[in-house]
Amino acid sequence: MTSPATGVTGVTDGTGVADRLTSLVAALRAHGIRIGTGETVDAAEAVAALGLTDRELLREGLAATLLHSPAQRPVFDPVFDLYFPRGVGAPEGEAAGRDDLRDRLASALAADDRALMGRLAVEAVDGYGGYGSSPGSDGWSSYQTLDRIRPQTLLARVRDEIRARGGSAGFADRLLEDEIRRRIEAFRALVVAEARRRVAERRGRDEIARRAVAPTADRVDFLYAGKAQVAELRRAVQPLARKLATRLAARRRRAARGSIDLRRTLRGSLSTGGVPMKPVLRRRRPARPELVLLCDVSGSVSGFSDFTMLLVQALHDQFSKVRVFAFVNRVDEVTGMLVHGRADPQGLGSRIQAEATLTGWHGSSDYGMALGEFAERYGDAVGPRSTVFVLGDARTNMSDPNLAAVRQIRERARRVYWLNPEPMSSWGTGDSAAPEYAALVEMHECRNARQLSELVARLLPV
Amino acid sequence: MFTSVDDVAARLAETGYLASPAVATTVFLADRLGKPLLVEGPAGVGKTELAKAVAQVAGARLVRLQCYEGVDESRALYEWNHAKQLLRISAGRDETWDETRTDIFSEEFLLPRPLLTAIRGDDPKVLLIDETDKADVEVEGLLLEVLSDFQVTVPELGTVTATRRPFVVLTSNASRELSEALRRRCLFLHIGFPDEELERRIVRLKVPGLDEALARSVVRVVGALRAMDLRKLPSVAETIDWARTLIALGADTLDETVVRDSLGVLLKHQEDVLKATAKLDLDAL
Numbered sequence: 131m132t133s134p135a136t137g138v139t140g141v142t143d144g145t146g147v148a149d150r151l152t153s154l155v156a157a158l159r160a161h162g163i164r165i166g167t168g169e170t171v172d173a174a175e176a177v178a179a180l181g182l183t184d185r186e187l188l189r190e191g192l193a194a195t196l197l198h199s200p201a202q203r204p205v206f207d208p209v210f211d212l213y214f215p216r217g218v219g220a221p222e223g224e225a226a227g228r229d230d231l232r233d234r235l236a237s238a239l240a241a242d243d244r245a246l247m248g249r250l251a252v253e254a255v256d257g258y259g260g261y262g263s264s265p266g267s268d269g270w271s272s273y274q275t276l277d278r279i280r281p282q283t284l285l286a287r288v289r290d291e292i293r294a295r296g297g298s299a300g301f302a303d304r305l306l307e308d309e310i311r312r313r314i315e316a317f318r319a320l321v322v323a324e325a326r327r328r329v330a331e332r333r334g335r336d337e338i339a340r341r342a343v344a345p346t347a348d349r350v351d352f353l354y355a356g357k358a359q360v361a362e363l364r365r366a367v368q369p370l371a372r373k374l375a376t377r378l379a380a381r382r383r384r385a386a387r388g389s390i391d392l393r394r395t396l397r398g399s400l401s402t403g404g405v406p407m408k409p410v411l412r413r414r415r416p417a418r419p420e421l422v423l424l425c426d427v428s429g430s431v432s433g434f435s436d437f438t439m440l441l442v443q444a445l446h447d448q449f450s451k452v453r454v455f456a457f458v459n460r461v462d463e464v465t466g467m468l469v470h471g472r473a474d475p476q477g478l479g480s481r482i483q484a485e486a487t488l489t490g491w492h493g494s495s496d497y498g499m500a501l502g503e504f505a506e507r508y509g510d511a512v513g514p515r516s517t518v519f520v521l522g523d524a525r526t527n528m529s530d531p532n533l534a535a536v537r538q539i540r541e542r543a544r545r546v547y548w549l550n551p552e553p554m555s556s557w558g559t560g561d562s563a564a565p566e567y568a569a570l571v572e573m574h575e576c577r578n579a580r581q582l583s584e585l586v587a588r589l590l591p592v
Numbered sequence: 593m594f595t596s597v598d599d600v601a602a603r604l605a606e607t608g609y610l611a612s613p614a615v616a617t618t619v620f621l622a623d624r625l626g627k628p629l630l631v632e633g634p635a636g637v638g639k640t641e642l643a644k645a646v647a648q649v650a651g652a653r654l655v656r657l658q659c660y661e662g663v664d665e666s667r668a669l670y671e672w673n674h675a676k677q678l679l680r681i682s683a684g685r686d687e688t689w690d691e692t693r694t695d696i697f698s699e700e701f702l703l704p705r706p707l708l709t710a711i712r713g714d715d716p717k718v719l720l721i722d723e724t725d726k727a728d729v730e731v732e733g734l735l736l737e738v739l740s741d742f743q744v745t746v747p748e749l750g751t752v753t754a755t756r757r758p759f760v761v762l763t764s765n766a767s768r769e770l771s772e773a774l775r776r777r778c779l780f781l782h783i784g785f786p787d788e789e790l791e792r793r794i795v796r797l798k799v800p801g802l803d804e805a806l807a808r809s810v811v812r813v814v815g816a817l818r819a820m821d822l823r824k825l826p827s828v829a830e831t832i833d834w835a836r837t838l839i840a841l842g843a844d845t846l847d848e849t850v851v852r853d854s855l856g857v858l859l860k861h862q863e864d865v866l867k868a869t870a871k872l873d874l875d876a877l
C-alpha cells in the first residue's frame with residue numbers, strides 16, 4: 131500500500147504541503163464548499179498522521195476532514211488531483227506506438243486493473259493529447275487523446291479475450307459487455323483528469339481549479355446538466371422545498387403583522403381624548419395566493435422546467451391552488467400528472483411528453499402559438515389572485531412571439547414573472563424574443579438551482 | 593489505538609469486517625484526531641457493523657443509542673426512576689423532607705441512558721449513535737452539546753465530565769439532512785457500495801459455503817443491478833442474503849430459473865423485479 135510509486139509527487143517538505151493545502155482549501159471554497167479554520171487544522175493533522183507516501187489515503191483523509199456531505203465529493207476529487215497530482219511532467223521512456231498502447235489497454239480492461247488503466251491514461255495523454263506546433267506546446271486535450279486511442283472500439287476484443295480465458299462463463303456472461311463499457315467509461319474519466327492536470331501545470335492550478343472543475347449540483351447550469359447531475363438535482367428538490375417553505379412562512383408572518391391602519395387607530399384614540407395610544411394593525415386577508423406555472427418543456431430547456439415543476443409541486447400546500455401547464459407548441463394542463471409525479475420524478479418529463487398534447491404538426495417550441503392558445507383556452511385559470519410564472523428560454527424558432535397574448539395574461543393576473551434559463555448576455559441573440567417579452571413582464575435570469583431558489587424565495591407571493 | 597491505516601484494516605478484518613481504504617483511513621484519523629465519526633450511506637453497507645467491529649478491536653464496550661422519531665432526553669441522556677423514588681418516599685423513614693429529597697435525587701435513583709453511560713467510568717467505550725437522521729432536530733442540539741464538551745449536567749447531582757472520551761460513531765441514511773453544526777463536529781465518511789473485489793471477499797467471509805466462482809457471478813449480477821435505474825438498489829446485506837439463499841437452494845451455479853426465482857431476495861419492489869427480469873433476459877423462458 132505504500133510503495134513510492136503511489137505517493138504524491140512535487141511535494142518534498144513541510145512548507146510545500148502547507149501551501150498546497152491552503153490553496154486546495156481556497157479552491158474548494160471558491161466552489162462554494164464551506165470550510166472553516168477548524169477543518170483546515172484537522173486536515174493538516176490528517177496529512178501529518180498519514181504522510182505523503184500513499185496518495186489515495188491522503189485523498190480519503192482530506193475528504194474526511196474537509197467535506198461534510200457526499201454531494202461535495204465530485205467537486206473535491208478533481209481539485210485534489212490538481213493540487214496533489216500523481217506525477218509531474220511526462221512519463222519516462224519512449225512514446226509507445228498507438229497499437230501497442232491499445233494492446234496494453236485491452237489487457238488492462240480485461241483484467242479490470244484500475245491502477246494500470248491510470249498509468250495508461252497518463253501515457254495516452256502524453257503521446258496523443260498534445261496539440262500545437264510541437265506536441266503539448268499549446269495544450270493538452272482529452273478529447274483529442276480519446277479520439278486517437280478510441281477505447282470504445284476495444285469492446286469486442288476485450289470481450290473475446292475475457293471469454294477465451296474462461297473468465298466469463300455461464301449466466302453472468304450476459305453482463306459482460308455492460309461491465310466492459312463501464313470500465314471504458316472509467317478509463318475515459320482518467321484521461322480527462324490527466325489532461326486537466328497537465329493543463330494545470332502549464333496554466334497554474336488555481337486558474338484551472340476555478341474554471342475546469344464541475345460545480346456542485348446547485349450551481350450546475352440547467353441547460354448543460356448531464357444525466358447524473360439532473361438526478362442529483364432531483365434529490366435536492368425536497369430539502370430545498372422545505373427550506374423555502376420555512377422562509378415563505380416567515381415572510382407570511384411578517385406580512386400578517388401588517389402595517390398600521392391609520393383610520394382605525396384614530397377611531398380607537400377617541401376614548402383617550404384623541405391621543406393615539408394603541409396602533410391598530412391592518413390585517414391581511416388570510417387567503418393563500420394562487421400560482422399558475424406555464425412551462426416550456428421542449429428538449430432545449432426540459433431539465434429546467436422539470437426541476438421547477440417538481441419544486442413547485444413540493445411547495446403546493448403553501449398555496450390555495452397550483453395549476454401547471456406545459457407547452458412545446460401547444461398547451462396542455464399537467465397539474466394532475468405532477469401530483470403522481472412525486473412518486474417517480476425520473477419519469478415525469480417523459481410522461482408529460484407522452485400523455486399531454488404538446489406538439490402540433492412540428493416538434494419545436496413556438497411561444498407565440500402556445501401563449502395564444504393558453505390565453506384563449508385557459509384564460510380563466512388566471513385571475514386577480516394569481517401569480518403567473520412563465521418558464522422558458524423565449525426562443526421562438528423565428529415565429530411570431532405573440533406579444534398580445536402576453537399582454538392579455540398580464541392584465542388578468544396579479545403578477546407575471548418570466549424565468550429564463552439562458553444567461554442574460556444571450557437574450558435577444560438569434561431567435562430569442564427575450565427582450566420583447568421582458569419589456570412586458572418582469573424577466574429574470576435563472577441558470578441554476580441556486581438562482582432559482584433565491585428567485586422563488588423572493589418572488590413567490592405569500 | 594492504531595499504529596497505521598494498514599493496522600486498522602488488519603485488525604478490523606480479524607473481527608470479520610473488511611474495510612475499504614476509505615473506511616480504514618477515516619477510522620484511523622477519527623482515533624488520532626479524537627473526533628466523532630459521522631458515517632453516511634445507503635442501507636445495508638455496513639455502517640452499524642463498523643461501529644461494532646471497532647468496539648471489538650478496541651476491547652471496548654459498545655454503548656448504543658438507537659435513534660427514532662420522538663427519542664428524547666430521558667431516553668438519550670438520563671431519567672429519574674420515579675417509581676423507586678415514590679417507594680422511597682412512602683417508606684417514610686424518620687427524617688425531614690429536605691433529607692428525603694437529597695436522598696431520592698442521588699445516584700441510586702438515576703437511570704443513565706446511553707449518552708451519559710458513554711461518558712462515565714474509566715473503561716474504554718464506543719458510543720454508537722445509530723440512525724441519527726431518524727431523531728428530531730432538537731436531539732441534534734443535545735448531541736452537539738455532549739459531543740463538544742463530553743460533559744453532562746444533572747442539575748440535582750452536578751456535572752459529569754468524561755475522564756476517558758469514548759470513540760463516537762454516528763450513522764445516518766441521509767433521510768434528513770443533519771445540521772451543519774453537527775457535521776462540523778465530525779469527520780465525515782460516506783460508505784458506498786464496495787468494489788467488486790471487496791464485495792466478493794465480504795460474501796465469501798460471511799457465507800462460508802460459497803465457492804469462488806459462484807461468489808464472482810453473484811457479485812457481478814448485483815453489480816449489474818446497481819447500474820440499472822431501480823427504485824431501491826441491492827446493498828451488501830442483500831448480496832449476503834442472496835448468497836445464503838442460493839446455498840439453501842443447493843444451486844452451485846447461476847442459471848435463468850434460479851436467478852428469476854430468487855430475485856425477490858435482492859429487490860424489494862415489484863416494479864424493480866420486472867425491470868430487472870427484462871434487462872437480464874429472464875423472461876425469455
Ligand SMILES: Nc1ncnc2c1ncn2[C@@H]1O[C@H](COP(=O)(O)OP(=O)(O)OP(=O)(O)O)[C@@H](O)[C@H]1O
Pocket residue numbers: 608609610611612634635636637638639640641642763765794798828829832
Ligand atoms: N465491509 C464489510 N465487512 C463485513 N461485513 C459487512 C461489510 N459491509 C456490510 N457487511 C454486512 O452487511 C450487513 C449489513 O450491515 P449493517 O447492518 O451494518 O448495515 P447498515 O449500513 O448499518 O444498514 P442500515 O442503514 O440499514 O442500518 C451485515 O450483515 C454486515 O455484516
Ligand SMILES: [Mg+2]
Pocket residue numbers: 639640641722763
Ligand atoms: Mg444500521
